[in-house]
Amino acid sequence: MLTTPEKDSSCPRCGGLIGDTRLEWEPHGGGISFSCLSCDYERRIPATGPSFWDDYPALWQLRIRWSGETVSLKEAALLRQFVPGFRRQSIAEVREFLGSASGWTVDELSEPSMRQIRQDAEDRGFQVEVGARGSDRPQVRLPRPGSGTAGYCVRLSPSFHERGFILATFGPEGGAVSIARGNSSRETVDVPSARGLRFLEEVTALEPLSIPDVSTLGLDGISLECLVQEARGNHRFFAWSPRPDKAPRQHGFVGALFRLAMDVARESGTVEYLEQLHMYVEDVLPAKVFEETPRRIRLFGMLSSTHAEALRSLFAGVRPGEPIVMDLSNLEGMGTLLHPLFARFHARTGRTVWRVSAPAARHLEEAGVSKDCLYEDLEQARAALLRG
Structure with missing residues (x-):
């Protein structure tokens, strides 16, 4: 049980009233905090007895590093052998997914899982860093x-x-x-x-x-x-x-x-x-439609080939000849199989301008969209669309 301050307690510094108590949940034991309503005095009473968190074993963080600045095709192939989420993907898809990252970190591992992944990675020549779960988690x-x-x-x-x-x-x-x-x-x-x-x-x-x-x-x-x-x-x-x-x-x-x-x-x-x-939590197409003038469609996060049908439906919902601002300013990447969908949409009868992030600009250029239609600033994109 948590100990609690007495109901009629007063501030030991100025004698003022003590405010509401606050329960704090922390990884290795919580407590109750309370402060004076009149001055800046604050006190924390730690939990006594077993903590709410003590029933859970310590968790681990593991980071796998590759030899170069980005993962090679060989290293991507090795990762497919023991990373569950990569086994159904091609080597090229794994490499594209990892992008320009120099390593990969996973959190909240139990000790047996950490040891198994570490062994699998080191057996294949990867450098591995392991540590107890860090204290950098935002406090709740x-x-x-x-x-x-x-x-x-x-x-x-x-x-x-x-x-x-x-x-x-x-x-x-x-x-x-x-x-x-x-x-x-x-x-x-x-x-x-x-x-x-x-x-x-x-x-x-x-x-x-x-x-x-x-x-x-x-x-x-x-x-x-x-x-x-x-x-x-x-x-x-x-x-x-x-x-x-x-x-x-x-x-x-x-x-x-x-x-x-x-x-x-x-x-x-x-x-x-x-x-x-969004890509970690939801399976639906990461999209928002803003009923502005001109209308704006926002795509964000990561797009994969599994979003192809929903993307076709989204594009099909745009009226013929309608001017559209496509907002890809928070798009982090997409599967190259989606490039033809973007190319066909851009080639429609209505005018389209694109607000882009750096990854989005690269993908759109590879899909054949002219640089003249790409803008970093939303207002510039809107102005360009209105100019025709």
């Missing part, structure tokens, strides 16, 4: 027990992107979502009541206090640490890239939080971060 502060507020959180440890978390809290005064990227960037926004109710209905149907861990593990996905705090109790479970067919409750919990965050996030940095995580 959940609502205090007995406050009437429920908390639902997922810590995100993607293979190729920055760590973060999504925390949704709901109480007597309404709901709020906090979205963190690393330890410095954080946005907190209120949740409209109708949207919050829809989220709570989704989560309640999953019976979140009994969702089990998912034992499946790999190297090219996302490690997820999920936290639940309700009046009935607390719960934590782990999952690695849960799919709706294999782990529907785990996938449903993470997906509900992710969609809620996508719906309410407003700051550009937060939105871009969530878009980058």
Whole structure:
């Protein structure tokens, strides 16, 4: 049990009133913090007795490095032999997926999994770095027990992107979502009541206090640490890239939080971060349509050949002759099999301009789109489209 401050406690420095207590969940033992409402005095009382986290073994981080600045064809072929997510891909697809990265990091490994992957990699000549799970995870502060507020959180440890978390809290005064990227960037926004109710209905149907861990593990996905705090109790479970067919409750919990965050996030940095995580969490085409004048279609994250049919449908929904701004400013890459789809869309009767990231520009040029139609700035792209 956690120790708690006395109800009639006052500040030992100035005698002022002590504010609400706060329960802090941390990897190796939590505690209760409280502060004075009149001065800057603050105190933390550590947990006594077993920590909520102590039932879980230490987790490990592993990084595989290759000999050059980018992975070679031979090294990509070797990775296919022991990385589960690469076995169904060609050597060229593995190499393209890894892009310009000089190594590959995977988090949240159990010790047996870490040792097996390390052995497999070193047997094939890779350099491997191993360490206990780092302390750089963004810290989550959940609502205090007995406050009437429920908390639902997922810590995100993607293979190729920055760590973060999504925390949704709901109480007597309404709901709020906090979205963190690393330890410095954080946005907190209120949740409209109708949207919050829809989220709570989704989560309640999953019976979140009994969702089990998912034992499946790999190297090219996302490690997820999920936290639940309700009046009935607390719960934590782990999952690695849960799919709706294999782990529907785990996938449903993470997906509900992710969609809620996508719906309410407003700051550009937060939105871009969530878009980058889309490929780890959702299977649908990463696209948004903005009913502006001219209309804007935004594609983001990673596009693969599995998105081909949805992409055809999206392009088919554009009216003949309609001017369109295609916003690919947060696109990180695409499969080359999609190039003909982009080429045909650009060649349609309506005029199209493209706002691009550097990877998007490279892919579009390879697909035959002229550099004259590519812009880094959205306003420049709009102005060019209006000029005809």
